[in-house]
Amino acid sequence: MLPVALAAVAVTAVLGPLPDPKPTYGGPPRPGAQQELTLSYVADAGFAMAVKLTCDPPGGGHPLPAQACATLAATGADPDRIKPGTGACILLYKPVTATLSGTWQGREVSWQHRFGNTCEMRRATGVLFRF
Numbered sequence: 001m002l003p004v005a006l007a008a009v010a011v012t013a014v015l016g017p018l019p020d021p022k023p024t025y026g027g028p029p030r031p032g033a034q035q036e037l038t039l040s041y042v043a044d045a046g047f048a049m050a051v052k053l054t055c056d057p058p059g060g061g062h063p064l065p066a067q068a069c070a071t072l073a074a075t076g077a078d079p080d081r082i083k084p085g086t087g088a089c090i091l092l093y094k095p096v097t098a099t100l101s102g103t104w105q106g107r108e109v110s111w112q113h114r115f116g117n118t119c120e121m122r123r124a125t126g127v128l129f130r131f
Contacts, residue, residue: 035069036060037077037102037109041121041129044095051131055104067127077104079111079125089119096121098129 039062040050051061055072058065075081079100098121100111115121121129 035072035102035104037072037100037104039068039098039100039128039131041096041098041118043118049131053102061131063131064127071126071128072104077109077111079113079128082124082126082128085123085126087119087123089117089123092117094118098125100128 035055037053038050039053040048042048053060053062053065053068055065055069058069062068071082077100079098094117095114096118097112097114100109102109113121113124115124118129
């Protein structure tokens, strides 16, 4: 088992980290289906945050559920389609991985992206990860 782990570390060291997986969207939407998502981010430094978000009606643990739902509706629940903000972020490398998963308009959705720090994450994703 140890040789396999060492080989994986060696490959990562040579090739660099693996790219973020592409977002996935399940089958065709089902009208009237619940829209329930989990938004989370995990930092390499060891802290993590997560909230549930429901839409129609907006709710869950997100502090701004109506705005987050409006953002998802405008982008088809694809955070890569959000127009990034223009605020400045400090050039401090403290990587975080943001994840969105659940059901949107009756389809299973899954998205993940690694950012250099939480400021970059929030600038790129707007209100979605402001919790």
